[in-house]
Amino acid sequence: MVLSSIAYFTGGREDEGVEESLVTENQTIDFLDVGGRLVNEPFSSIHDALRMTPEGVEMAVYVDIEAISETPAGPFIRSQLQMEGLGIDILDSLYGANTTHMYFATFEESNDSFLLMTTFEPKIVRFNFISRQYGNYKVLQRMDTGHSNVLGSPTIFGPQKNVLAALDLIEGVNTNMSYARYETVLLEAPRAEYQRVTDNITFADQFYIGMTPGDNSTLVRTTIYLKPEPKVVEKIESLGANSTERGFDEYNITRTNDLMVVSIRSTPINVISETYQ
Missing domain, CATH: 3.30.200 (Phosphorylase Kinase; domain 1)
Known part of the structure; x- marks a missing residue:
């Protein structure tokens, strides 16, 4: 599953409280102006990210892009991400901003089931979306990719089912996280700027x-x-x-x-x- 292959429109339910926002060329919307609660969770390791990820992950990767850019391993890690369809340029173009941290997970259920979490600067929205309320959050159905976004730190992106499942974990509605699957291994893993775990x-x-x-x-x-x-x-x-x-x-x-x-x-x-x- 690569980000460059997800530019298609899947549609969605017309729920109550639907709002459509069209962002014209060169226009931006600040996170705070979108409304709803912003995600505000620890996001400094693969451990943190997997605690926000619903169960079923077969591969996950976390990269502190800011930090690796200053290291000798930076070019190698960037090229690895590029080969996997997770190039920094692709991540940046998703929001029209500079990506600072990223996490990407794939699920065993299907090849196109994934979850992407990122932080980036500036914290703005440059894409057209349809907004739906989910609890205290605004879930943005993107009109360019068809997938869903929830803004914050980190910003969450993916198929709507996976995004909503992540919100349920954050709010404590569900406790079945993917961290539990890899806990034995991750308890031995020190913090690092580049981290990957898999059972595939x-x-x-x-x-x-x-x-x-x-x-x-x-x-x-x-x-x-x-x-x-x-x-x-x-x-x-x-x-x-x-x-x-x-x-x-x-x-x-x-x-x-x-x-x-x-x-x-x-x-x-x-x-x-x-x-x-």
């Missing part, structure tokens, strides 16, 4: 990868495996055995019960090039 893999039941800047222009990568395949464990341990000779400052492998946690630190090119399976 073959070499472990679940896999997490996070990257953050280290000392002296190095890059730190943490990978976490839930019930890894024996051949993966063997491969990682063999890589760790000669890591010093290959220029790694750290290559720590910890195994407890069903988890294997690997933390490596070296030059960005060494870390990015090192296989994890």
